[in-house]
Amino acid sequence: MNTVVRPVVLVLFAFAMLLQSAPVRAQIAANPFDSLKKGQVFHGFRTDGIYTDDSDKAIGGRFVHVRTGFVLDFIQIQSVPQAWFYANTFLVSDMGEPHTQEHLLITKGNKGRNISVRESMSLTQSNASTYQTFTDYPFNTAGGPEAFYTIFAEYVDVLLHPDYSEEDVRREVRNWGVSENPDKTLKLEEKGSVYNEMTSSMSQPDWRVFDTAGRLVFGEQHPLSMNAGGAPDGIRKMTPADIKRYTRRTITWRIWERSFRCRAR
Numbered sequence: 581m582n583t584v585v586r587p588v589v590l591v592l593f594a595f596a597m598l599l600q601s602a603p604v605r606a607q608i609a610a611n612p613f614d615s616l617k618k619g620q621v622f623h624g625f626r627t628d629g630i631y632t633d634d635s636d637k638a639i640g641g642r643f644v645h646v647r648t649g650f651v652l653d654f655i656q657i658q659s660v661p662q663a664w665f666y667a668n669t670f671l672v673s674d675m676g677e678p679h680t681q682e683h684l685l686i687t688k689g690n691k692g693r694n695i696s697v698r699e700s701m702s703l704t705q706s707n708a709s710t711y712q713t714f715t716d717y718p719f720n721t722a723g724g725p726e727a728f729y730t731i732f733a734e735y736v737d738v739l740l741h742p743d744y745s746e747e748d749v750r751r752e753v754r755n756w757g758v759s760e761n762p763d764k765t766l767k768l769e770e771k772g773s774v775y776n777e778m779t780s781s782m783s784q785p786d787w788r789v790f791d792t793a794g795r796l797v798f799g800e801q802h803p804l805s806m807n808a809g810g811a812p813d814g815i816r817k818m819t820p821a822d823i824k825r826y827t828r829r830t831i832t833w834r835i836w837e838r839s840f841r842c843r844a845r
């Protein structure tokens with residue numbers, strides 16, 4: 581999974597962004613967004629804004645779930661169905677909690693593994709990246725609306741109710757493995773997806789410069805200077821309890837806003 585180091589903070593929001601292709605018939609039918617009014621409530625979601633294109637045609641809206649504050653941006657564009665979830669994942673240490681969580685949520689446990697299988701069988705492409713202040717999960721599918729809504733529902737479920745185990749955490753973060761030397765003797769070796777990824781990344785000059793620059797600007801132990809992907813020394817200390825604590829204290833789901841030649845009105 582990608583890890584992009586950039587400025588951070590400390591709460592996990594998830595934003596989902598839903599983009600859906602416009603059927604040809606919609607171009608001659610009444611525009612369903614024309615009747616939207618700010619403040620209207622539909623199925624528990626309050627309309628907070630209306631997105632328009634460069635000819636002022638309404639093409640979507642921002643909807644806020646009244647009970648939870650979850651934000652959904654819905655935009656109709658001529659493309660395949662796609663969504664973009666994201667959550668603010670402010671840093672609390674150099675152990676790489678948000679990056680590890682990114683890996684665990686969508687690849688581990690029965691739910692995480694099921695999404696991977698379903699995506700490959702439904703013409704779906706996805707990605708996940710951890711930045712300095714947020715983690716995102718975009719996906720799109722050429723499998724049509726049915727595949728899209730199935731995957732969308734699975735993402736919502738796995739992001740809110742993951743079922744990965746503590747052993748999944750240990751193996752994804754860092755663990756000890758045995759490998760063979762050229763002379764056939766055996767040796768102990770540090771392993772783990774996150775550990776391997778970040779050991780490789782932090783050996784690159786540009787990553788080390790960025791890491792050092794952040795600490796010089798913001799100081800040590802600052803959300804904007806700590807290592808979003810996890811410093812190798814910090815990753816070694818990570819335990820399942822750290823992930824649980826981080827998730828409990830920092831998750832708040834929201835929905836994302838993104839503009840495609842459109843603006844809120």
Ligand SMILES: [Zn+2]
Pocket residue numbers: 581582583679683774777
């Ligand atoms: Zn990764």
